[in-house]
Amino acid sequence: MKPNLSLRVSQHLALTPQLQQSIRLLQLSTLELAQEVEQMLDENPFLELSSDDGAPEPDPQAPADATYSEATNADQISAGDENDVETPAVDTPDDWEGDGSMDAAVEDGEWGGDGTVRSGSGADEDEADAADLARSHESLTDYLHRQALSLRLSELDRAALRFLIESLNDDGYLEDTLESLAVGLAGADDAEQLDELVHRFTVALGLLQSLEPTGVGARDLAECLTLQLHAMNLHEEGDPAVVEAALRICRQPLDLLAKRDLRRLSQLCATGEEDTRQAMALIARLEPRPGRRFADVERNAIVPDVIVRKTGRGAQQSFSVQLNPDVMPRLRVHDIYASALRGGRGGEGHQALQARLQEARWFIKNIQQRFDTILRVSRAIVERQKNFFVHGELAMRPMVLREIADELGLHESTISRVTTAKYMATPQGTFELKYFFGSGLGTETGGNASSTAVRALIKQFVAAEDARKPLSDNQIAEMLKEQGIECARRTVAKYREALKIAPANLRKAL
Structure with missing residues (x-):
């Protein structure tokens, strides 16, 4: 075969290391970000934590307009109007179809020696710190010792x-x-x-x-319940006949108790149905997890990334959206090391150190970009879900990732990364950002009702039901239809299970 030359045109997507880092930092949770920052501080000598008592000295070689100043950033974060912040322009390569969350063409000299990630106005100082409260709890092991x-x-x-x-x-x-x-x-x-x-x-x-x-x-649930019942007998608490019937029930397969099979349990325990009913009610009041009150609250505490506060009253009521300053790392480039590197001579070692310095600057930039993106997305969510913040779950409107992506000029994948494992503290409670997105169900008027609002309605119906005649899934579907919401029985069952509400036969009062 004769060798020949051919010309072929193709396109491919190239992700720079800086862009890859930006995407990875964006999807990290608060805890994972803190671990990433700690690791970078250990590995990169040019990166350090800035002091809290004042602003660090800026790099004298850095342009004055290229640094995120403390005043500018604080003003951006603390502003209450959702539309008063302009995120720095983002330039992406022509062949990049990503989310625009990274400036891939920034020159080294643009950053100078500071580039500090700063926080804006924070929460009231009187608010209790969840972690501090958690540390005051005694563990089960310590209590037993x-x-x-x-x-x-x-x-x-x-x-x-x-x-x-x-x-x-x-x-x-x-x-x-x-x-x-x-x-x-x-x-x-x-x-x-x-x-x-x-x-x-x-x-x-x-x-x-x-x-x-x-x-x-x-060693198992039956033994746990039995120990508690024996303690009641020892302290002469409760009706001895009911306690004895409860002890007999605990010797039977517990799936009968879970199914509330009153007749079968009465036969196996040789007790009357009334005694069995009272015994089952007694068992329901026992604690199946003795160590529950010693749970590690600090490990389960959720630290919000964004704080939403109500401002104004009546018709002037609005909501301010701020980043939580407690989760924002305060980082800067080490001025002494950066200055020493600028005065050094060229060489292999000098180039390697220059690369680490640039790495530190890119890391600071990406951290700042991460929080800017979270803030922009959060403000867009609050703007679209204002009724929820005023009236609660029943006022939630259907919303998908595409709506926020189109509004902010970002990619859907970016919105997905931002809303995963990021939390917002609101007057209605603390929620994951994904909570505000939900599909819509058709209504008689031709509009849509949010699946979150439908779940809230189901929860409301169940809370108000007669415990002796609990509502079936079919009945709940009919009640939703009366509210103008078309919801099939299978959809009701799916939402009920998501809310961890038992079926009607298990909710029935004994």
Whole structure:
């Protein structure tokens, strides 16, 4: 075959490292962003946290108009009008069809030595910090250890009890068997030592189950409920006949209790239906998770990225949208290192350090761009969902990502990244940004009703129902139709399950 030359034209999408970083930072949650910042601070010597007592000294080589100044950024963030902020212009390559969340053609000298990411006006100082409140809570393990100190035990029994306490899960259950715990300590070879350990653990388990909260140390739900019922008998609480009937129910398969099979349970427990009904009501008041009140609140606390506040009254009522200053890292380029690098001589090492300096500047830029984009999207959401912030869920309007993307001139993928794992604190509560987007259901007037509003209506109907005659999915669908909303029974069932509302047969009062 003879070699020949051919000319072919093709297009391809090229993502610069800076653009890739911008996209990745945009989709990170607050916790993930904090971890990313910590890692970058450890790896890049040109990056440092700025002090809170004042503005850092700007790089003398930086143009005066190229830096995000403290006053400008604070004014942007604290302004109450949704349309009074102009995000810096974003230039993207001609072949990039992305979201415009990154300036891919910025020169090194544009940033200077500062580029500090700053926060605007924050929340009132009187507001309690969720993390500080969480740290004041005592863990279940610490609470049990403190009780164990009052017991007079031998060193071996104390060590066994401590080991069992440390083996509990967050709900207060002992998931592993005593035999498996013994094998984990002594191995499976020495049978005599295993028997001794199992005996020690058996004694320690009895001691553990005598501690507060009642039910701790149970191996399963039935044992947890039984421990609480025995404690009621011990303290002579409740009707002894009802407590005894409840104990019998706990010895039966719990799926019968979950299904509220009154007749079958009465037959198996040899009790009257009235006693069985009272016993089931008693069991419903017990605590299935003894460690619930010791849950790690700090781990479950949600820190909002955006704060929405009501301003004005009556017809002048409006909402201000601000970034939460507590989640914004205050970063800057290390001035001393940057100045030393400018005065140094060229070479391989100099070029490598110059690359790290540019990396630090790009990271600061991308962090700032991330928060600017979140703020713009949040303001657009508040503007479109004003009725929700005034009247609540029932006033939510249907909205899709495309609407916000078209309004802001961004790509749908950018809106998706911004609204994932980002939270907004509002007068109605704290919600993920995705919460404000929902499909629409047709109405008799030809309009659309938000699926969020429909779920709120279903919740309202169920809350007002007669507990002796709970509403079926068909009845709820008919009630929605009376409100002018076309919603099939299967859709009602889907929304009900999403709201974690039990079916009608399980909601029926005993």
